[in-house]
Structures are given as structure tokens and as C-alpha cells.
Amino acid sequence: MSTLAAHRPDRPPRLLVAVALLCAAAAACPIAYLAIRTAQAGWSDVRPLLLRDRTLELGLNSLALCGSVALGSLVIGIPTAWLVTRARLPWAGFWRVVAALPLAMPSYVAAYAWLTFVPGLHGYWGTVLVLTLVSAPYVTLPVAAVLRRADTDVEDVARTLGMGPTRAAVATLLPQVLPAATAGALLAALYALSDFGAPALMRHQVFTYGIQHAYKIGFDRTLAAVMALVLAAMALAVVLGERLFRGRAERRGASGSGGVPAPPRSLGRGLPVALALLGIVAVATLGVPAAALAVQSAESLSTGVVWDELGGAAAQTVALSAAGAALTVLLALPIGILAGRFRGRVAASIESASYLGNAIPGIVVGLALVFLTINLLPGLYQTSVALAAAYAVMFLPKAVGAVRTGVQQVPRDVEEAARVLGRGPVRVWATVTARIASPGIAAGALLVMLTAMKELPATLMLRPIGVETLATELWSKSAVGSYGAAAPYAVSLVLVAALPAYLLSRPGTERGAAS
Amino acid sequence: MRITRPLLGLTGLALVSPLLAACGGDADLVIYSGRNEELVGGIIEEFEEQEGIEVEVRYGDTAELAAQVAEEGDSSPADVFFSQDAGALGLLSEEGLLTDLSEDDLGRVPEVYASTEGDWVGVTGRVRVIAYDPDQVEESELPDDVAAFTEPEWRGRVAIAPTNASFQTFITAMRVNDGEEAARAFLEGLIANDVEIYEHNLAILDALEAGEVEVGLINHYYLHEKKIELGEENVRTQLKFLPPGTAGALVNVAGVGVLEGGSDNEHADAFVEYLLSDETQAEFVEVTGEYPLVDGVEPPADVPPLEELGGGTGIDLGELSSLDETVDLLTEVGLI
Numbered sequence: 001m002s003t004l005a006a007h008r009p010d011r012p013p014r015l016l017v018a019v020a021l022l023c024a025a026a027a028a029c030p031i032a033y034l035a036i037r038t039a040q041a042g043w044s045d046v047r048p049l050l051l052r053d054r055t056l057e058l059g060l061n062s063l064a065l066c067g068s069v070a071l072g073s074l075v076i077g078i079p080t081a082w083l084v085t086r087a088r089l090p091w092a093g094f095w096r097v098v099a100a101l102p103l104a105m106p107s108y109v110a111a112y113a114w115l116t117f118v119p120g121l122h123g124y125w126g127t128v129l130v131l132t133l134v135s136a137p138y139v140t141l142p143v144a145a146v147l148r149r150a151d152t153d154v155e156d157v158a159r160t161l162g163m164g165p166t167r168a169a170v171a172t173l174l175p176q177v178l179p180a181a182t183a184g185a186l187l188a189a190l191y192a193l194s195d196f197g198a199p200a201l202m203r204h205q206v207f208t209y210g211i212q213h214a215y216k217i218g219f220d221r222t223l224a225a226v227m228a229l230v231l232a233a234m235a236l237a238v239v240l241g242e243r244l245f246r247g248r249a250e251r252r253g254a255s256g257s258g259g260v261p262a263p264p265r266s267l268g269r270g271l272p273v274a275l276a277l278l279g280i281v282a283v284a285t286l287g288v289p290a291a292a293l294a295v296q297s298a299e300s301l302s303t304g305v306v307w308d309e310l311g312g313a314a315a316q317t318v319a320l321s322a323a324g325a326a327l328t329v330l331l332a333l334p335i336g337i338l339a340g341r342f343r344g345r346v347a348a349s350i351e352s353a354s355y356l357g358n359a360i361p362g363i364v365v366g367l368a369l370v371f372l373t374i375n376l377l378p379g380l381y382q383t384s385v386a387l388a389a390a391y392a393v394m395f396l397p398k399a400v401g402a403v404r405t406g407v408q409q410v411p412r413d414v415e416e417a418a419r420v421l422g423r424g425p426v427r428v429w430a431t432v433t434a435r436i437a438s439p440g441i442a443a444g445a446l447l448v449m450l451t452a453m454k455e456l457p458a459t460l461m462l463r464p465i466g467v468e469t470l471a472t473e474l475w476s477k478s479a480v481g482s483y484g485a486a487a488p489y490a491v492s493l494v495l496v497a498a499l500p501a502y503l504l505s506r507p508g509t510e511r512g513a514a515s
Numbered sequence: 516m517r518i519t520r521p522l523l524g525l526t527g528l529a530l531v532s533p534l535l536a537a538c539g540g541d542a543d544l545v546i547y548s549g550r551n552e553e554l555v556g557g558i559i560e561e562f563e564e565q566e567g568i569e570v571e572v573r574y575g576d577t578a579e580l581a582a583q584v585a586e587e588g589d590s591s592p593a594d595v596f597f598s599q600d601a602g603a604l605g606l607l608s609e610e611g612l613l614t615d616l617s618e619d620d621l622g623r624v625p626e627v628y629a630s631t632e633g634d635w636v637g638v639t640g641r642v643r644v645i646a647y648d649p650d651q652v653e654e655s656e657l658p659d660d661v662a663a664f665t666e667p668e669w670r671g672r673v674a675i676a677p678t679n680a681s682f683q684t685f686i687t688a689m690r691v692n693d694g695e696e697a698a699r700a701f702l703e704g705l706i707a708n709d710v711e712i713y714e715h716n717l718a719i720l721d722a723l724e725a726g727e728v729e730v731g732l733i734n735h736y737y738l739h740e741k742k743i744e745l746g747e748e749n750v751r752t753q754l755k756f757l758p759p760g761t762a763g764a765l766v767n768v769a770g771v772g773v774l775e776g777g778s779d780n781e782h783a784d785a786f787v788e789y790l791l792s793d794e795t796q797a798e799f800v801e802v803t804g805e806y807p808l809v810d811g812v813e814p815p816a817d818v819p820p821l822e823e824l825g826g827g828t829g830i831d832l833g834e835l836s837s838l839d840e841t842v843d844l845l846t847e848v849g850l851i
Contacts, residue, residue, distance in 0.1 A: 480717070
């Protein structure tokens, strides 16, 4: 790492590349497992599975969902971000937190809640609605971070040139927020691609549905492996598409150039409309689930809460997700530093590779780690370490993005100044770079932790025997229809996840939430 | 920088958490249960107390747990597999992962409800039924054979859960009983008739209660669970039991098998014996609403006796492990 802060930005140090490669390879383990499974079957068995109409149908369904959710997240996320950062709102702090809180809502709880009130919401649009609502903060948070620091001089110039306030804002701010917005939309898209809970409840058949059920029935591991590989390829295509777009957007507009924060602006007569919009989103994401859980608890006879069990599950949820977050950030550091500091094919490829695991459904990641730990590291089987590794594989992109943005925010001049003052490169990294980048990195850790808390299929498969989390208890109670008994677990899950979501909504950390 | 402190806390937690979770592993008996904790947790706890041993249970979805056991192979930490479905046990048996049970255990239930290989035994019976919403459908309208649901008059009114193990076992029975082509015609007929697809039986029952669909193909005991949850008077869905002779009247079982790891574990045998004892059988009736399989135990009051259902189709449940072909069929017609 000795040349980390040196002057040749296009030639990353070999050691860093090697370590980053190792981390990306670790995250790509499930892909190796899928490849082994597929290879064992042979091409003649795989071909008909791959080329059947059903594969195409599910693939198109998934891509349509993924595109709509990404678009929807932009449509909700960008205006929300503008309102909470640039407009003068009553209860500004409240709205800022509310804009981040949907991250704490598991997609399956949101879907279940919507179906309670609108049973006919099944299908494509219902799935789009629910997934968009819960993933809009992936756009809101990083865009808000950019807007808070956006250069407003250009906007003022545009105004003096005769543009109206809205046009001036759109014309000058949009290019600045686009890289952050598309990166956020990428996370939303990947989430939509890999989610199983919401599409399953909404009865919309997508790729994850096909994979999950290929395993479920007669454990057909070949069909599932083939389909999972296709899904991974689709994810890669999405990642590359975003990269292409981001490259262009970054060239067009500098992101967060560090101008003086602009004072919030009065909306005048637009204020009621703005509040109504924010209110509708808040009710749709948070109000509907709260009401549904209340209704279910009231109707159900099984409402007794075993506090010991609930407390134990909450503690395990926090512990396991924290372990997952720590391991994820550890793996993400070299990749994120590489991607944040160096351009070029090597850095870009390694970063893209780290996104692969994100699109593979939890059940596949779970089985892959069963296979790998049992065969290679039997001592780790059914320990929290294996589960943390599964979280790392699935949620690595969130941390990589956060580290990359964090590192990019450290001005090179500061590093160079420290070098000139006689500090060695490693010390510069530890005392200057790491310190300035740490809020962003911490935000990435929080985001991983938050997502891990809600994860179900891999958790079911890999958690140490006898250990229950809030998500697994919620699953087991609602699976037999004990909705009343399940409700406290759903509420607790959202409350526990709300803390990291709240921390992420604070200015200074929100930027790391995506990138 | 305010965030650095939570980050430190997180790292601390991360270091401690493996310790929190490390308490497992020294149990006297490890059970993988594809049956839900809400249903069998109490029964397993009683066994634990009665034997005075420590039992660890991994609860999960039957098929996913079976896939996990297959992946684990000989290294599986599990001693016993408690399955929701005969099909999954049949598959484990075929993969050579189950060990032989004692003649005493096998002899407790009628031959048709145990493995012909002697390596798993049924514990409770569950019957395929037609569930219907009496507000929309008269019982007299309902057919005696599910094949009738491919007729135009049932267009868009019927719900199935094709990814559910019990649906697949039912289709397997149809394949074995009536032949591949009949099963294919049935499935394609359902699809052409706008059948409604649900994730699992309970979702179908919820849809019936909400008036979303009129008829659903499910197992009988789900209604028992629904009544416990909502109170008997608040449930409107009714069941029609089909006369014996067709796959639609299949009697399937939840059953148990001992895995390689449990072959020299006396507690594994004790657990199988315990599940087949008169007391436990009666408890299953009460808690889950399923049929007891052991002679002399009273069946649930609100369902026709098992003998009247005549073992459904007379199909060897062991043959229901030919799930692969069913899966291929469901895949080909595009249901999964």
C-alpha cells in the first residue's frame, strides 16, 4: 500500500490489487458453487433448462420489475431528497428521518401489509409499488448528501440569466446529483432483482421465484444453479449499464464540489403540496404496515408475547447482523479503496465482480455456504461466522460503494500536504484518509447491518442451531397463520432496524448509504 | 465523526457475537424439523423433559431442509429428520441418507403409511380436500373428482399452490395412479382455465376467507389452524372430503426418519418411539388437527374417519418419491 497516495493514479499498487482480488474472489464463492453444480450436470442437461420459454418469461418479468423499481426510486427519491435538504419545511428533522425509515421495513412485511388492505393488489404493479417504496431511500440518502454540499453558484448564475427557479434548479442541480442518484438506483435495481419475499407474496413470478422453487421441489439443484447463474449474469449487465451511465454523468457534472451550503428555500404556496407528497409516501411505507399489524393483532387470538423469546431473538438479530456488517466492511475496504482511488480496467473489473453475489437469492448463497463450509472448513459449519460470510457475499456492494465514496471525498491535496509534512504513506492513510472517510464507511456498515437484519432464507439455513432471529421467528409464526403472535416480531424487527436507519438519515452519514 | 463511536460499538458486538452463538453443538439429540415450531415445538419439549436430555431443533421448510441434508451428506449434524411430507423422506431414502428403523416402530402404523424400505415411518395423516367458500359455492356444486376443475364452469374460480410440497405429492399420486398424460392434461387444463396460483396452502385459505377465490385445493388440517387462530365462529371456509379412488383424495403423511448421524444414538430411536406413542398421537390430533396413524387413538371429531377415505388411492407412499418426474412435468407446463 506504499504508493496509495502517490502521484500515479492509474497504476494501483500491486499489493492492493492482490488483496482486493482476494476479497472479491471470496465474495464470488457462491458463483463457483453454481458453476460446479452446473458443470456436474453437463451441457446436454443444462441446455434445455436454459433455453426453455419459462426462463425467458421469468427473466423478462425480473428485468421489467428491476427497471420499474429503479425508475420509481428515482422519481420518489430525488424530489424527496430535494425537499428535505433545500426546502424550508416545518418539522424538518422529522421528515428527514421519515425519508430514511423505509429502509427498516422488510419487503415481505410491506407486501403483506398492502395485501391486507388491498387484496387485489397482486401482480406486477403491486410488486413494483412495494419494492419502490422500500428502496427509494437508496436514492434519497446519497442524493440528499450531494444536495447538501452542492455548488449553488451555478444555480444563481442560471437565475440571473433569466431561468425560473424550478428550471434553474433542475438544469444546474440535476447533473450534480445524477451520479449519486443512478448509483442509488442501481442498489434499488439489484434489490428488486434479488428479492424473493415481496414478489412471492404479491404472486408475481420472477426469476428468484423460479430459483427458490427449483430447490423446493425435489431439490433440483441443477435447474436452480442454472437459473441462478443467469440471474447473476443479469445483475452484472445491470451493474455494467450503471457504470457506463455513471462514467458519462461524472464527466458532465462534478459531484459535491463543496460549495457553501445553501440556506433552505421557502416554498410559498407549494408547501402544502410538498407536505402532502411527503406525507403520502410516509403513510404508504410506514403507516400501512403499522395499521395492518394492528388489525391482525386485534383479530387474532394468538397475541401472547413471550418476552424472553422476543428479547433473545432481538439480541441475536443485532449480534449476527453486526458480525455480518463487520466482515462485510473488512472485505469491502480494499475493493472500495481501489475503486475510489484508481481508474482503469483492473479496478473496474474487481469492483463489478464484487456486485455479483448481491443478485443471487439468499437460498442459493445459503446452500453454497453449506456446501463450501462442510467440504472445506467443517469447523465453521453452522456457526455465526458462516452466516456472517453469507451476509458479506450478499451485501458487499453496499459497503464497497460506501467505502469508495468515502475515499473519493478525501481531497488529495490534504493527503499530499501530510506527506510533505513528513508523514509516511501508511501513517497518512491511517491518520488522514481513514479519518476523513470514516463517516462514509460507517454508514456503509450501518446499511449492511440494517439489510442483514431483514434477511431470511440464508439466515434460516445457516444460523447456528437453536438460534432464532426476529426474521426467523416472524417466518415461523406467520407460516402457520399465527399472525397475532407474529406481529410483535414484525414490529420489533422494524424498530431494531430503525436505529441504523435513523443514524443513516443524519447529515454527514447519509452519503455513504449508497454511491 | 460522530458516527465513529457506533462503528466501534458495532465492531465490539461483532467480536462478541460468535460467543453468543457458540452455545450449541453439545446436544444429546439434533432434530431437523420441516414441521413448524408452533405446531410441534411443545411436543418436542415434552420429549426433552421426559427423557431428561438436551434436544436441539433446526426448524425450516421441509424441502429446503432436505436439500440442506443432501448437501451435508455424511457430515450432517442432524440425527433425525422430521418431515412434513412423505415425498421428502422418500428422496432422502433414495439418496441413502436414512437408516433402518426397528420393526416395532414400523409396525405401529398400517403398512401403507411407512416406507417399504423400512427407513421412515409416517407419524400423522393429512388428507387432500377441496376447501370452498360457502358464500359463493354450494357444496352440491362441487365435483367428486378434482379433474372436473378443468371444465369451463370453473374458470378463474380455483386456487392451487403448485410450489407446495403437498400439491406436488398429490400430482405425483396422479401420475402414478392415472398416468403421466392424465396428470399433464389436468395441469394444462387448470392453466387454460385461469387457475389462481398461490404461494402456499395458508395463502389459499386466507384468499378463501377474503372471498378472493371460491375453491382451493389444500390439505385438511390448515382449517384447524385457521380456527385456532381466528376462533371457530369467525371462519367461514368449509371442506369437502373426496370419495376414495382418485388422487384428489390422497392421504399423505408427515413422518420421521433417522439419519446417518443418529444411527448409533439411542435418543433418536426413543424419539421415533415417542412420536408413535398413544399419548403423543392424541396430542397431535388436538394441536394440529391431523389424523393419528396408530390404531386405537381417537381421530379429530370434525372429519370423516380415515378408513372411510380408504387410504385415498391405494398408492404406495414410497412411490411418491418420484418427485423428479413431477417437477419435470410442472416445469414443462410452466407452473414452476
